[in-house]
Amino acid sequence: xxxxxIRMTLAYDGTCFAxxxxxxxxxxxxxxxxxxxxxxxxxxxxxxxxxxxxAGVHATAQVGSFRTDLSLEAETFAQALNARLPRDVRVxxxxxxxxxxxxxxxxxxxxxxxxxxxxxxxxxxxxxxxWRIPRRPDCAALNAIAAALQGEQDFATFAATGGSEKTTMxxxxxxxxAERESFLVFEIGANAFLRKMVRSILGTILALEDRGEGPxxxxxxxxxxxxxxxxxTAPSRGLFLEGVRYDGP
Numbered sequence: 001x002x003x004x005x006i007r008m009t010l011a012y013d014g015t016c017f018a019x020x021x022x023x024x025x026x027x028x029x030x031x032x033x034x035x036x037x038x039x040x041x042x043x044x045x046x047x048x049x050x051x052x053x054x055a056g057v058h059a060t061a062q063v064g065s066f067r068t069d070l071s072l073e074a075e076t077f078a079q080a081l082n083a084r085l086p087r088d089v090r091v092x093x094x095x096x097x098x099x100x101x102x103x104x105x106x107x108x109x110x111x112x113x114x115x116x117x118x119x120x121x122x123x124x125x126x127x128x129x130x131w132r133i134p135r136r137p138d139c140a141a142l143n144a145i146a147a148a149l150q151g152e153q154d155f156a157t158f159a160a161t162g163g164s165e166k167t168t169m170x171x172x173x174x175x176x177x178a179e180r181e182s183f184l185v186f187e188i189g190a191n192a193f194l195r196k197m198v199r200s201i202l203g204t205i206l207a208l209e210d211r212g213e214g215p216x217x218x219x220x221x222x223x224x225x226x227x228x229x230x231x232x233t234a235p236s237r238g239l240f241l242e243g244v245r246y247d248g249p
Contacts, residue, residue: 003067006077007097010049010062013088014236015128020053020062029053029062029089036084037066040077050103050244051110054196056236058129061092063244065103098248109173109189109245112198115238116184130183131238133206139177139184141209146175148218149188149201156225158200160233165194168225175201187242199234207231 010033018026022034030047037045050063072080077094085091100106115130117123122132149172156168175188186202208217208231221229 003069004074005097005099005101006066006068006074006094007101007103008064008066008077008081008094009092010064011060011090011092012058012062013128014053014056014058016088017055019055019057020049020051029059032086032089033064033081036081039084040080041068041070048103050107051193051241052195053239053241054236056128057239057241059241061243062241063103063107063246065097065101103244106246107192107244108247109191110193110241111187111189111243111245112193113240113242114186114198114202114234115240116186117182117238118184119182128237131235136184137206137209139179141214142177142184142186142205144215145205145208145213145218146177146186146188148215148222149175153222154225155194155197155222157221157227157230158197158204159194159227160196160200161227168194170194170197196233198239199236200230202234204231206234 012029014029016027017029020029022028022031030049034045034047037047045066045068047064047066053059053062074094074096078091081091117126117130117132118134118136119132120134152169152171154168155170159165159168170193171191173189178185178187188198188201204218204221208214
């Protein structure tokens, strides 16, 4: 049978992973999925992901793609792989993709959400899925600062040291905070993200709000392109890859 491209929607709990990308001697999401694909195909299969999430980062709608020579119905791959995967990774759906589809290169926008839990004492069952902070920041002030992120800009200030990206230019489509029951949720979308960019941005916004500074201070920090001007990097446990947008249906 001629090879086809299969697109999958994936969810995972990143707590016990060293991140998405395969790494020697470390458990990765990509590695676990490729092992399941190899078991199903009886030969190695390369898997591409839409976003290379860091250690401890979760996903509810990561997208992956691979080439297959099996005659299985595209929708059946989800069930076949879930039977081979550990409980902290699930294939939510699988479908045949158009020729040339690549989960990373074909993506037009990625959306992340970060869950903050403002409380004096944290709830133990939430400890891997949010960042407890000791006070509730002013949501309107946070949104005013976040608005300065929108548009195509050089985000070198928020790039982790040692990154391999060819350019630090990124186009942020939206960035805002919303109060949801006990949580304060930061959502941000962009064409792509630098390594640790979302967590560095969040730490910077919180620091500016705490000091009573506003959007112009954020613009100055972005223009500086100096990593030392950014705030502390938020921990990975509160971050979720929530969606990936592609052209077409």
